[in-house]
Amino acid sequence: MSLTxxxxxxxxxxxxxxxxxxxxxxxxxxxxxxxxxxxxLGLSSMERLExxxxxxxxxxxxxxxxxxxxxxxxxxxxxxxxxxxTIASNAITLDYPAAAILSxxxxxxxxxxxxxxxxxAANECQLAAAMSEGVCPTINFHASTSGxxxxxYITQAWKEVWDNRVASADFSTTTHVxxxxxxxxxxxxxxxxxxxxxxxxxxxKFVRGGDAADAGECEVDWxxxxxxxxxxxTLTFNATDAVTDxxxxxxxxxxxxxxxxxxxxxxxxxxxxxxxxxxxxxxxxALCNQIPDYTAANERDPHYLQMPEGDAVGTAQEFRxxxxxxxxxxxxxxxxxxxxxxxxxxxxxxxxxxxxxxxLRREVTSGTDLxxxxxxxxxxxx
Numbered sequence: 001m002s003l004t005x006x007x008x009x010x011x012x013x014x015x016x017x018x019x020x021x022x023x024x025x026x027x028x029x030x031x032x033x034x035x036x037x038x039x040x041l042g043l044s045s046m047e048r049l050e051x052x053x054x055x056x057x058x059x060x061x062x063x064x065x066x067x068x069x070x071x072x073x074x075x076x077x078x079x080x081x082x083x084x085x086t087i088a089s090n091a092i093t094l095d096y097p098a099a100a101i102l103s104x105x106x107x108x109x110x111x112x113x114x115x116x117x118x119x120x121a122a123n124e125c126q127l128a129a130a131m132s133e134g135v136c137p138t139i140n141f142h143a144s145t146s147g148x149x150x151x152x153y154i155t156q157a158w159k160e161v162w163d164n165r166v167a168s169a170d171f172s173t174t175t176h177v178x179x180x181x182x183x184x185x186x187x188x189x190x191x192x193x194x195x196x197x198x199x200x201x202x203x204x205k206f207v208r209g210g211d212a213a214d215a216g217e218c219e220v221d222w223x224x225x226x227x228x229x230x231x232x233x234t235l236t237f238n239a240t241d242a243v244t245d246x247x248x249x250x251x252x253x254x255x256x257x258x259x260x261x262x263x264x265x266x267x268x269x270x271x272x273x274x275x276x277x278x279x280x281x282x283x284x285x286a287l288c289n290q291i292p293d294y295t296a297a298n299e300r301d302p303h304y305l306q307m308p309e310g311d312a313v314g315t316a317q318e319f320r321x322x323x324x325x326x327x328x329x330x331x332x333x334x335x336x337x338x339x340x341x342x343x344x345x346x347x348x349x350x351x352x353x354x355x356x357x358x359x360l361r362r363e364v365t366s367g368t369d370l371x372x373x374x375x376x377x378x379x380x381x382x
Contacts, residue, residue, distance in 0.1 A: 115168060
């Protein structure tokens with residue numbers, strides 16, 4: 001909210017002026033930085049501001065916006081697996097600023113993430129507001145859901161994911177096909193609407209490219225050569241659903257970089273005794289809470305009820321990803337309830353977290369109490 005400046009000492013340094021001072025913060029840090037102008041330090045302009053780290057916190061002066069930013073003294077995880085939160089007043093707030101939600105589930109039931117503008121039904125949840133940089137998001141649940149919730153998500157420390165997030169984008173369909181503006185690598189939520197704006201589907205069950213979408217389903221072609229811009233992603237809906245417009249939250253696939261190098265569009269994963277090992281360790285799958293089925297004779301319904309790591313997956317259409325297991329160490333990351341499926345179709349980004357370029361620090365989140373923090377500064381200007 002504000003800084004308190006005390007113990008100011010002014011000196012002349014040739015044709016420059018220097019100010020030493022003590023700064024103290026209040027109980028509610030403002031993300032983006034606290035206001036600190038040259039005038040606050042008795043200067044007309046500031047050429048240099050020196051601040052040593054304190055209690056593990058580091059500081060950066062944003063001269064353009066005249067704000068002092070504070071960075072936390074620890075590295076934020078890239079991906080948080082099965083973070084436990086207890087629902088209070090039909091909501092939870094995550095521990096870290098998020099870039100993409102991968103799965104949400106209670107002890108016995110997967111919770112399906114729908115668009116923020118949609119209306120919640122049983123076993124559905126939604127972001128209370130669009131994700132913001134540096135803000136830990138709140139997720140709202142239907143009143144019938146209670147207890148402990150486990151959430152797996154990518155944090156904003158994975159800058160490439162955060163920078164390519166597109167929230168609640170509007171697309172129209174032509175002959176039931178939504179031709180996106182981008183090639184994408186992850187879908188978080190999709191709201192399908194008809195010509196009157198009425199909801200057709202809050203939760204579209206996604207099928208692999210080349211599979212015909214049944215009622216309530218949507219075929220994803222991650223790099224459609226027939227798109228308006230060849231290689232962009234297309235979503236094809238069932239004709240009888242009469243979907244004319246969608247709202248879609250997704251992650252773009254950049255032209256270069258780690259995501260581009262590590263995205264596998266289609267891998268047919270054989271399932272034996274309800275489990276299967278992907279070719280590479282899975283960093284994140286391309287669909288929130290879902291994996292499409294693939295069977296040589298006839299694709300079965302999508303597996304759309306993702307449960308936490310190690311769950312028994314005892315209910316139809318449930319599956320789990322054992323994130324901490326890799327092929328070379330454990331053999332099977334994927335486990336399904338459906339023993340009839342002989343394969344699933346995986347689209348995913350592979351690797352292990354230590355390989356991912358990351359932010360080595362994170363700005364303190366909004367509302368953090370820094371009132372115990374006192375810093376000494378040296379400023380030079382005119």
